[in-house]
Amino acid sequence: MKARVYVMPKAGVLDPQGKAIGHALEGLGFAGVGEVRAGKVIELELAETDAAKAKAAAEEMARRLLANTVIESFRVEVL
Amino acid sequence: MKARVYVMPKAGVLDPQGKAIGHALEGLGFAGVGEVRAGKVIELELAETDAAKAKAAAEEMARRLLANTVIESFRVEVL
Amino acid sequence: MKAVVVVFPGTNRERDMAIALERATGRKPVMLFHRETALPAGTDLVVLPGGFSYGDYLRCGAMAAQSPIMREVAGFAAKGGHVLGVCNGFQILCEAGLLPGALLRNASLRFLSMDCHMRVERAGTPYTAHWQQGAVFRAPMAHGDGNFFCDDETHARLVAENLVAFRYCTPEGTLTDAANRNGARDNIAGIVSPNLRVCGLMPHPEDLVDPLMGGTDGLPMFTSLVDSLAAA
């Protein structure tokens, strides 16, 4: 199965990258752009065929490695 | 509206980060992990209220700035 | 030779570049802020120096490539002007489409700050005139994203048209994987445009132009430019 782990800066945590992207979009003339947040996606090929188990495994990977839970939150999707 | 732009390395483009994550997961004892790809998500708050227009705008942002189509492909989702 | 050094927000090797240019030309380059919308009259060479323009956020060089001044730089290049991009400047040139390819994260995922050796693969350009074909020289590198990548087609063209200017090598001049610290495709450290006027490379010849800082290996690039451009 395929799992996608989305990792975003937690609400309230400064996101310098998102801020800079927002500025740049404005500079390019895009109007009506509010807050911009920048995060990561990690796509995993998993041998596991049970969706629930795959999700649990990916969540464990996120907790242990993919996300820094001090400043980031994550969400897992299984495809 | 909120738009999410997913940016992934194109097939065939080296993804050192994905590879390193794959290695690290193995090192942590996670079994059955195949290919790992690492990409970006950019979440945008848009003033636009029409979903189709918001999507078109986000796609334009992706083409012009958020993705480098030499090495990356992108996908836009409107929430 | 009238040189212009473009300063983007976050550029940080503009002073190093100015010192090297002054050493070779005897005159200070013009420092041009990225918001300017015109190059000074009589500009011979535009340099995009190293640094972390826009913090290297999103992709290195991506936001700087969209700066107002880059439209001018592209026009200047289109008219046959000389444009040099070093490190972040190389990344900006690729992002702006003035040179092909892209610079990915170093294969080790680490920032690499060390001296490296390069072999001159294309002598006789305005940037390499003072080196012999195959000459080996040393320069510091300092980057997190210097892993040159291009697709097969582009690579074939670069090779066929002899547009690879520099390759990473051992001090003896051998191309090895170990000498290719950032993992660049085919050990490519720097390339030139088909008209040989636009050049981009990752390492910093401008940081090795004074014996006091460890050598003058980088100086030939600047003296080459002076000769080529004074003659032009």
Place this chain on the structure above:
Amino acid sequence: MSLPAPLDPARARKLSAEFGLKGDEYDRVLAILGRTPSLTELGIFSVMWSEHCSYKSSRVWLRTLPTKAPWVIHGPGENAGVIAIGDGLAAIFKMESHNHPSFIEPYQGAATGVGGILRDVFTMGARPIANLNALRFGSPDAPRMKRIIDGVVRGIGGYGNCVGVPTVGGEVNFHPAYNGNPLVNAMTVGIAPADRIFLSAAAGIGNPVVYVGSKTGRDGIHGATMASAEFSADAEEKRPTVQIGDPFVEKLLIEACLELMATDMIVAIQDMGAAGLTSSSVEMAGKGGVGIELALDNVPQREIGMTAYEMMLSESQERMLMILKPGREAEAEAIFRKWELDFAVIGHLTDTGRIVIRHKGAIEADIPLAPLESEAPLYRRPTAETPRQPVLDATTIADPVGITAALQTLVGSLDLCSRRWIWDQYDSTVGGQTVQRPGGADAAVVKLEGLKRGLAMTTDCTPRYCLADPEEGGKQAVAEAWRNLTAVGARPLAITDNMNFGNPEKPEIMGQFAAAVRGMAAACTALDFPVVSGNVSLYNETNGAAILPTPAIGGVGVLEDAAQAVGLALEPGLDLVVIGDT
């Protein structure tokens, strides 16, 4: 004028303890105000009287350090130390710790440590020309330690490389005593014209108080608030205590500040360090003997619904506070807009001698500044001498392995093995002036652009010596810094220090501190090598076990001609000479 809304008296006392104030310290707050404080006032007192801001346990000892020499322009007390180095120039430098944040979030903790010390230096008008660091890690096998080491090293590099200040030296030790408490000490050296040093004392009644840099968020507001659900009814987990650094903004801030400093618009300037707006406004007004009034509605804010308390205690990074000459706001603003930074007039100086904080039409704090400083707690804590260790006679010690094996073991040991993997991640050449890079000499050497002159710099301390004998260890650390500077051919001029110790309420720890200061003072006096700046980090303990006493020393010296700098690489055919007794 209306008074700030006081807390309920019983709650205020309970909260004051949570904020770290002792009972008698809180009594002093009541006496100064003549009433129960508001939440914002309690927050201001607690941070100003914290160990970190008030140096209440260490001050009596720090005073005994020699701080004067003919070349010292500003000693301790300013944002950084300032010494004359010739050619009309001054070197401005300081070292600062970011120990606890680096344990919580190694990358960001170390990165923001570098950002903070850079601001301390450029706020005085200097262009930073070099960074150094002094790191102490636990055993690499201890839980989390590999990630801490990796994160700290990447964080230091990530910030320094991006702002374009070369990281030219440092030192690293490993010891299990740092397992739960690694030390991250960062040092910055900058250069300014000796007659254009910017200080922090506010002056000029009515002059505008200006905020520049990044917006204020809820970063780093101290743990106590997180614990009291009342202030964060909307989910505590939304309130991270971790500060995130933005080196890109710092780089812009350096350029914008230096551009503004080239004009004559600035009266006083200070970075917002720990407890940002509180410490900067209180210290600037206090030093200048004036009052200050802030309108928090004007503070650039990153988050919605921030309270006065949160804004005053926020530790958001990359912010500065300035007093401008009247009528110059628009000119100054243009410079900061050019660099895409926030700029806001958030208050003015008054003749009341008080700090008054207004927010949303209410007065949130109104505190007299003089007693906030003069009544600040100052402790002469009990000290216990470190027991003397027996002196070993080297000639009587058996040699079970032989000199070759011993040498191999030593060279391969954690404390002596190569540090190349660390400095290979630090840009040591940006600026084009680095004459001796890491690994090249006993001290780093950086030339001054356009001049022959160069500066040598080093960080030194051997904590195990300090554990065995803190006085000799303190002496040794200063002497080693001095030797490393002389070894490259520089004339040593002055030091900064970073005193990292355990809980000062324990007599044996305070004894280590006092002895280390004694040793440092003796060495500084003997070598004419004064202390011009420094930082103290106490309470470095985990489960009651303290770190090794670690008085890290940062030394700076001058070379009239940087070309005379000597490295340590041996060349064939040279004679080896040993100087001094072995």
